[in-house]
Amino acid sequence: MNDSVLNRLRSDAKKIFQASLDAVDPYKAVKRFMKIDHDTMILGEMSPVKLDMSLYNRIFLVGGGKATAPMARAVEDVLGTRISKGIINVKYGFGEDLKITVVNEAGHPLPDHNSVEGTAKILALLEDAGEKDLVISLISGGGSALLTRPADGISLSDKQEITSKLLECGASIDEINTVRKHISASKGGQMAKVAYPATTINFMLSDVVGDRKDIIASGPFVPDSSTFQDAQRIIDKYALSDIPHTIKEYIKAGMEGKVFETPKEGDPIFERVFNFIVGSNILALISAEKEARSLGYNTVILSSMVEGETKEVAHVHSAIAREIVKTDRPVSPPACVISGGETTVTIHGDGLGGRNQEFCLASALDIKNCPPRMAVMSCGTDGNDGPTDAAGAIVDPLTVKRGENMGMDALDYLMRNDSYNYFKKTGELVITGPTKTNVMDVRLILVR
């Protein structure tokens, strides 16, 4: 009896997660977003933007990010030979053969010579694009490393040196980005500047919490709100000494107005740029919700922006699960609670796992006294949770007992951050293989 309810919940959870993946599949997301009707390009579904393609002589396709090969394939499938030329940078192993577009494989997360060389080719193409040309740009997670061009006089190793130093001293990601944008010739709207006066359509698959366009891949086509002064203030704040003299001099030159500032909001170049988010965590959650409803669940999306220490985030989610069991709140069973975003794990042990598996193991402990009519799932949309081959896991109120019967103490595995080995034994890993997308994580609580 328990088993049939739990099996049903597990199978439903997997269907719901699959629906969220479908929504953010790079190929499908672009295909869904961009349609052609004769000479009209129709972008988006709800309130579509229409572009008269007869206005443009040439169409160039550029891009950078782990997911851009299937995104480019989608654009090729829609536009075919209307594309004059295409170059994209993807991570090693993430390439595929495309009909028109040249796919450069390059280093990620650390950029290498290929990243710089591929980016140079992309910038040359953008430079070539004129007023009567259309640029279609594809951006996804990893794009910041894959679209790398240090500013004049700065070497790649200089950039890496200051990034490491900023990371070490505990600078926030916003602060690191501010500095990086000001020692780069591609980030912070600078690609838009190179592409100008061409019209640019920029499709983004967002891998950042809150989907801020200036943060996704460091916003190569998006106005930057930070300045050289801000960059210098951050360097001063953390009392960074020994930074490469090339960087010191470049930022000084920027403050003195001797080199160009990143383009700002209101700059006329952005009148010719259309930025669209074609895939994001909230879109994945909305798709999950739709599937859950079709399976008969009462649903609530908590937030696509959940951050924080994984175990603690699990406690809050479990509190909601237990409230559903007890008082039918916030939704009555059959209930599906959906959340997204990306949590962090403070490592205490030397086990194997990832934030999603850790979330599941912490949840398993929190719900062990609940009736066996509940399942909790957490998975990374990239199919890759931490340094493991699992996307995540799926647990229920019997998970702790299941481990006990195999001689495992769930709390001990959690404390050693060894969720992968726990679930490997209980058979509760979710393995999807690499999905080639990444819009962070999807968490589901199902209660019947």
Place this chain on the structure above:
Amino acid sequence: MNDSVLNRLRSDAKKIFQASLDAVDPYKAVKRFMKIDHDTMILGEMSPVKLDMSLYNRIFLVGGGKATAPMARAVEDVLGTRISKGIINVKYGFGEDLKITVVNEAGHPLPDHNSVEGTAKILALLEDAGEKDLVISLISGGGSALLTRPADGISLSDKQEITSKLLECGASIDEINTVRKHISASKGGQMAKVAYPATTINFMLSDVVGDRKDIIASGPFVPDSSTFQDAQRIIDKYALSDIPHTIKEYIKAGMEGKVFETPKEGDPIFERVFNFIVGSNILALISAEKEARSLGYNTVILSSMVEGETKEVAHVHSAIAREIVKTDRPVSPPACVISGGETTVTIHGDGLGGRNQEFCLASALDIKNCPPRMAVMSCGTDGNDGPTDAAGAIVDPLTVKRGENMGMDALDYLMRNDSYNYFKKTGELVITGPTKTNVMDVRLILVR
């Protein structure tokens, strides 16, 4: 403009919190729950239990807990001189003069001589109650310390010694309760055993997450599921040596069946016991929701069982607040998100504050980039957050800026756990004075 929206939100939040307090006011909660119609006692509102009072010769009123004086006043106001005799134990300073009931003030959180003496008088009254008598019992937070009777041969200091040792070795609250129930003559259903064969109505004001009746004040009228064997296992698990020999011997005697086990589920004595929760966190939240709706808000109750590290819990709540702003989920503005329970704070600094104020300061940082159409409030229902005179605080997206303008760095205050001094300066403390109730905390997020 901002100011008028923010003032409105703050004023609404205070009204909503006040509504939650009204629902769990000890006097009002009992008055609402117990009505008399001629000789019929009507208990509860939705599906009331009716008791024919003509069946009983005498009515005895007993109780223990910080909130029991106003609860007893309510019973006196309803039953008047039908009460034959009453004795309750309350914390020093929490007493009031009642018409019939004797109010013993005693030690809390550490029980003292007065606790033991008052409990002895209560047990004598229960012993005196016969088959034709009715016992009305009142239990609230603090009842465990205030209703103290160590088992035969064990001294109060023996009990305190093992409790300290269990706390030191990191035993869970469930484990500590299991041991304590088995060295007590009042906890774990034993008062019900003494009252038998009288009929007992037990009114509880719950101060524990999840409202488990066997945990509230250690469940003096509730079946106990743990055994002497469990108690011994816990002592063995933590390798507690040097525990008082009286305790060692008593638990040994229990395992050998030489002293009575705590009464279990199914024991006929419980056929004569009616346990009711008259006030709890979820009841406070439901009342808050009702008030929020009447003020025009779309509402969602997340959970009354939220636990975990305060800052991290704040991050999850803020993620929901930001999602409302961005995508109208989980509810569209005007929105009111409600949660309850009790979080913890890992102390890193030597500042002044409490979990509710810490929650507010962490939230203020999380929402500082949100539009100024949001307020976050967190307050303890006892009016007493940590060692401060505030119940909690109320913040908005300008709170961090407000502090900056006064030379304060919100993050620094948070790191030093000094939320009280921050909010004292910004004028954002919520001060209610002692409310004489306690159903843990109420958190509100309001977005317009």
